[in-house]
Amino acid sequence: MRAARPKLPKSLRVERRGAIAIVTLARPEKRNALNDTTVLGLEAFFDALPAGVKAVVLNAQGKHFSAGLDLSELKVLSTEDGVAHSRVWHRIFDRIEFGRVPVVTVMHGAVIGGGLELAAATHIRVAERSAYYALPEGSRGIFVGGGGSVRLPRLIGVSRMIDLMLTGRTYGAEEGQALGISHYLVGDGEGLAKGIEIAKRIATNSSVSNFAIMNVLPRIAEQDRASGYLTEALISSIAQGDDEAKARLKAFLEKRAPKTVHNRH
Numbered sequence: 001m002r003a004a005r006p007k008l009p010k011s012l013r014v015e016r017r018g019a020i021a022i023v024t025l026a027r028p029e030k031r032n033a034l035n036d037t038t039v040l041g042l043e044a045f046f047d048a049l050p051a052g053v054k055a056v057v058l059n060a061q062g063k064h065f066s067a068g069l070d071l072s073e074l075k076v077l078s079t080e081d082g083v084a085h086s087r088v089w090h091r092i093f094d095r096i097e098f099g100r101v102p103v104v105t106v107m108h109g110a111v112i113g114g115g116l117e118l119a120a121a122t123h124i125r126v127a128e129r130s131a132y133y134a135l136p137e138g139s140r141g142i143f144v145g146g147g148g149s150v151r152l153p154r155l156i157g158v159s160r161m162i163d164l165m166l167t168g169r170t171y172g173a174e175e176g177q178a179l180g181i182s183h184y185l186v187g188d189g190e191g192l193a194k195g196i197e198i199a200k201r202i203a204t205n206s207s208v209s210n211f212a213i214m215n216v217l218p219r220i221a222e223q224d225r226a227s228g229y230l231t232e233a234l235i236s237s238i239a240q241g242d243d244e245a246k247a248r249l250k251a252f253l254e255k256r257a258p259k260t261v262h263n264r265h
């Protein structure tokens with residue numbers, strides 16, 4: 001069931017293109033720092049995804065993807081409120097990661113702290129060459145709070161995250177690509193087109209397969225082998241039992257479906 005279309009904050013813009021929705025962080029004057037209004041706006045958007053949307057592209061306006069947590073809001077939080085604040089980010093980023101549709105993030109310029117945590121909660125990341133990554137929490141006297149300590153070690157390893165956090169160093173776009181932060185690396189100004197192309201491709205998959213890839217695969221990866229094999233057997237039989245799978249397999253066998261060939265990305 002889907003809620004009525006929510007009123008989104010000024011810091012978020014949404015555009016619909018067929019089966020794709022493009023969400024833009026639109027607070028460039030604050031370098032898209034993530035304040036409560038924006039993060040809750042993301043939740044409202046993903047909770048009430050318009051019918052027919054099969055993939056989302058997340059990008060950002062201005063020179064930077066995101067300067068991370070809005071530090072002006074954090075400075076007034078008590079310890080107890082800080083726990084609650086972090087738990088809200090966890091809830092919302094989990095909602096994105098384990099949601100209804102895959103999300104492709106297009107990153108450029110600064111992808112810092114909470115901005116990197118947000119990108120890590122999405123499914124595919126495209127980086128423009130201007131993108132750089134940092135976790136300056138150590139120097140700000142804080143810690144990641146948007147699930148970064150859970151997600152980022154799975155992407156780049158605990159040891160690299162320790163280095164990022166202790167030293168405040170940055171990784172450039174090429175380094176991020178080599179480390180697996182981004183899946184695709186493109187020229188400056190080319191990210192959105194690439195993100196839309198990828199989202200359109202994802203939107204042609206069966207919804208059951210996309211659900212299994214987003215929601216089941218990461219769970220299997222965290223299970224022991226025996227549980228993983230069992231979960232895999234269950235979800236693969238659910239997927240292949242669906243009418244959509246039957247129709248797609250038939251189309252291939254009747255030579256009506258595209259072949260899997262290698263194209264350079």
Ligand code: 1HE
Pocket residue numbers: 029030031033034064066067068069070071072086089110112113114115136137140142143144145146
């Ligand atoms: C901000 C924020 C912010 C900018 N919260 N207001 N994140 C950081 O430690 C990164 C902090 N930001 C920066 O290092 C720089 O702003 C940038 C490298 C991203 C961009 O530099 P620049 O020269 O283009 O912009 P600026 O002049 O520094 O900032 C423009 C305005 O945005 C300015 O406000 P103004 O009213 O003076 O114009 C800045 O104060 C404001 N601004 N970044 C609030 N982050 C869930 S836990 C996650 C923990 C974290 O994310 S820690 C990482 C925090």
